[in-house]
Amino acid sequence: MTEQMGHHGPVVVLNQVEKTYRLDSVSVPVIKGVNLLVRHACFTVLLGPSGSGKTTLLNMIGCIDKPDKGDIIVSGCKVGELSDDALSDFRARNIGFIFQNFNLLPVLSAYENVEYPLLLAGTSAKTRGERVPRLLDAVGLGDKARNLPGQLSGGQRQRVAIARALARKPKLVIADEPTANLDSQTGAAILALMRHMVDQYQISFIFSSHDRDVIKAADDTIFLKDGTIRGIRRQGAEDAP
């Protein structure tokens, strides 16, 4: 069952979400009753120290993990009710991923990595031929299209990952500490690029970080600690959960 929301309503809604990991006989609660709205076409930062639950929360929003309790609605769809295949299709259509370690397919060139999600979706060759170079140009790698990931620097790989995440024009892009493995200058450039993509393509970006310097680039900042939201700062609004 899905709940349709308004065209520009929140792209993600979390309602009393809980997640506990079980290590042998020990239960470790990671997310404790989180309620959250993620706004459309906003650059949202999930901020918190290591172990605060940022990645777990992102995984659940990204539909690659399921909560033990509570509901998650992404792009108007109650994802907890979807089967594994339906979730895969949902991710392919609605969610882009950018990983800390870039996670590009090493056997595919930059062009092919960006093209791959489009191939999975059965996008026509003509559309692929138009969209992939445009995306690579947009991330500044038009001249590196034929390079394999191994022939690119860390920053360039992350740019390819951003282009790949945007290839299917998703409603939401999840980025788990995308700048953690980059030097500060490159990290800042990647951050600026993501910010630019939010503005250009009107896509919601949620990314996690433990670096407080990223707050100034964000529209919304969610402060997370010990599995609970300690505060939310939205641009032009008071702190609210």
Next chain:
Amino acid sequence: MMITLSLALRNLLRNRRRSFATLLAMAIGCASILLFGGFSGNINYEMHTRNVQRGGHLQIQHRDFYLYGSGNPTAYGIRDYTKILAAIQNDEVLRKMVLVATPTLQFGGIAGNYSASVSRTVIGTGFVAGDINRMRRWNDFHLRSKAPVSALEGAAADAAVVGTGVARVLQLCDALKIAHCPKPEKERKSDGSALPEDIAQLSLQEAPVAAGAAASQQRVDILVVNARGAPNVTSLEVIRAEDQGIKELDEVSMMMHLAKIQQLIYGISPPMATSIMIQLRHSDQIAAAQTRLAPILAKYSANQPLAVLDFKSLNPFYVQTIQMFDTIFGFVFVLIGAIVLFTVSNTMNTAIVERTVEIGTLRAIGLRRSGIRRLFVTEGALLGFCGAVLGVVLGLVLSAVVNQMDIPWVPPSTVESVPLTILVWGETRMIFGTTLGLICIAILSAWWPAYRAAKLNVVEALRHA
């Protein structure tokens, strides 16, 4: 599908050394199967050819001759066999299929070399020597070995050919110049050393004369039972001894002209034959020829039950040998298949461990579990296909090398040494069967690791170091 294939191929090329080692194991396994198959296939062709050369594809016999009539031509002979032969030769369809149709007469008797005071029971065959030599030229599989020509063609009416075993027992070795034919112990004792000196002296004086006499003595007498149940004897000139390939046969075999043995057995009565041997142009015509022969047999079966037996029914040893080789081939295939199974499975398992993060990434960006399964199964299938193709090439090259070396060997049920031949080229059924079998095994061995990969938890896969 193309993207899966492309991705699978690139993933295999990614770790070239491991993929090459797996391919090599598969190729060696495939080549081994093909070489053994080619070897046993050649034995099949050799035996098939020899049996068809000796007895034709089909034999018309009295219905019970095969089971009960051995050596009893009177009770199980075919009357009017010449009319049956004429009917075969006049049939428009059979005429196109039949190369040779010829009568034979099998009999039992006692052959004796009275000058050496030895005799033994024999199973004789009377045939038309010209027809037999035509039959021996049949070589539908284009084998390199050739059957020996029967010495009876053009020989005198009282000529006979015996097995080397018969010649040995009848002490005709010197006369027929048979190599490796030791004289019996009893004969060597006749040096007279244990005798009184004067008698021993006499014996030694006689010995060269006796040996000289044996050298020119090639005549044997054959005693058979004629059609009326009375014994009949004739004298034959043994012109050659031929190794029959099987010791038991070699020690009883005697061949002579059909007319001669018919005269001996039937006298002035109408002659009969125990079999009409029919050799076809090709072995795949057997069923059609049998169908065509049915009405002819029905016509002449009014007062004698006749049957048509194919060469496989007449040569159970051939069938058993081929079955044995087929079983060994199956065993070799299963053994190598198991090795391929574990090799590919191990390769795929290692690849999955190494590519766990990639699996997580692919799943995260929307590839279904079935997509992951398809990817790894495709990799297994590619490994299987490439390994099998490489194996076929290796098998073809190795078989060609062996065939060029002309290594001599004696196949089962043959007498003469022939060059070892391994038939892989042209054996399309075996090649495609082996290739397909190995690809299926490779797919099967990739399926379980692929299934496990598809079941991986996405988050845990992404977290994999």
